[in-house]
Amino acid sequence: MRTVEIIGYKRANLGKADAKRLRAESQVPCVLYGGKEQIHFYAPMILFRELVYTPEAAFVKINVEGEEYSAILQDVQFHPVSEIILHADFLLLVEDKTIKMDIPVKFVGNAPGVVQGGKLIVKLRKVRIKALPDNMPESISADISGLDLGKSIKVADIEIKDFEILNSPRVTIASVEIPRALKGEDEDLDEGEEGEGEEAAAEESSSES
Secondary structure (H helix, E strand, O other), X not given: OOEEEEEEEEOOOOOHHHHHHHHHOOEEEEEEEOOOOOEEEEEEHHHHHHHHOOOOOOEEEEEEOOEEEEEEEEEEEEOOOOOOXXXXXXXXXXXXXXXXXXXXXXXXXXXXXXXXXOEEEEOOOEEEEEEOHHHOOOOEEEEOOOOOOOOEEEHHHOXXXXXXXXXXXXXXXXXXXXXXXXXXXXXXXXXXXXXXXXHHHHHHHHHHO
């Protein structure tokens, strides 16, 4: 699992006015919980770029005035208009305590249905994983080498190791969509076969008479 470093500074005041001032200075008010006591701090917003604005999962190394902590980003709040980060919550990592993270799905193999002209439709880009910190995967592999036209791969098809997938096993991760052009060919073929059958029946009827 990759690690992103966040360097922070303790907050002396926890009021709304102070939080507003920090945001105006491009700082993010933060809290780290899960330990004996909560730690309130702030950190430069630019340091969150590799943590928030990326599909990849990551652990976080937090350094607050020389004190280091291993954590995960538990929640982040954005401004509804400007989308700047308003607040970030971190959870302290403890070796023997399970955590939950959204882990990206990476597809391996080539889908035969795509080679035949179909389109791979991705419906679930991340899965919710529960595991001990040491067992948390950086990504989940989904093998699509068996996907023909109209077929799909579900959460139940993922190989589970030292972790638990919290999504429903019936949820579709990806499917190969049959394009309209191919659907049209199938329909034309069916109509052609029906037409040939009608002509043959007509010929048999006329020969009998």
